[in-house]
Amino acid sequence: MIVASPKPIEEVINTVKDCKKLLILGCNECVTVCEAGGKKEVGILASALRMYFAKQGQQILIEERTLERQCDHEYLEEIRDIADTYDAILSLACGVGVQFTAEKYLSTVVLPGVNTCFLGATEERGLWTERCQACGSCVLASTGGICPVSRCAKRVLNGPCGGSTKGKCEISKEVDCAWQLIVDRLTALGKMDEYEQIAPLKDWSTDRAGGPRKVAKEDVQS
Template identity: 55%
Template sequence: MIVGDSKPLEEILSMIEGREKVLVLGCRGCVTVCNVGGEKEVGILASALRIARKKAGLPPTVEEMTLERQCDPEYVEELADVADKYDAIVSIACGVGPQFVAERFQKVPVFPGINTTFIGGALEHGVWAERCQSCGNCLVHNFGGLCPIARCSKSLMNGPCGGSASGNCEISPEVPCVWDQIVQKMSAMGRLEELEQVWPNKNWLTARDGGPRKRVREDLKQ
């Protein structure tokens, strides 16, 4: 799941300054699950913008809309008949959403209403943790199902750095050392000797470091 955080209201107000008619655009995808960009959050943000603009003596015209997904052109197309009516669109989808909307509707300024932070999962209600950096070459099966790339502060592939204390990371003491967890997990499975393998330097070309990535499924293309 893509996890994000709402931008401060003041920042959004500054982005749409001088724009009379504004659309707050939500997404029913990941940002709904993490409670920053779904239909409920669209209503909250739109109301807050109206109140703030009215207090400032500005036109409070802020409308609301939520798409099934903003990362899919099929759903973005639902804006085709209304996009040109607005002086600005505030997208509270992940970082892909405002880009897709801006690419489709060239004349309307599109502003991001959230900050996309990481790919993770829920530890408990209201708590999410990073679990993946989308490196393009998943190797978690070699480490007891735990990812040293995303969960080690140094992204070490070959054992702990030696600086952890009491099972916690030396860089972020409040974060458990994933290598401590990996050793315990592999030991419990009777696979500890597998960690003696020395892994070569990671090929980051499959990750973002190789430039923007594209996935083509010929069997799905029409």
């Protein structure tokens, strides 16, 4: 899923402070799972902002809404009738949801309430970690199912580098060395002979380097 984290409240206050009427718009997908922008977080943020502005003696009407998804026309249509009644919509969806909402409601300011961080998994309650950078050309078949592009600080395709120490990355003792994990896994699978095959130069044109990307599945397009 897409993992996000709430923006600092001071930053949010600064972006919404000139509004008279604000809609905080949550999303019921990834950001709900990572507890950054679901119905619960919409409620908490709305309360915090109401308290702040009340204390400042500032009149601001803050309403709450959470859609099934903000990255889908169908669900975004649900606020068609009300969108332009607000000075701004503070979207707690990922960057995709914020932009899709903005594209749909051109006359309303749409602001981000979270920082979109990475594609990751729930490691344990309250802890999400990165697993994928959407490079567009998956190498997991040759790396024991562990991704060096997203999990190695230098995205080394023929690792580990010389900074790997006791299973940890040179950047921090808190970060696992992806290549230690790869070697351990290849060893467990009896596939260390594959380790000595040199990974070729990667085609990054399917990554961010190639410009904005698109996936089209023609057989289902109308």
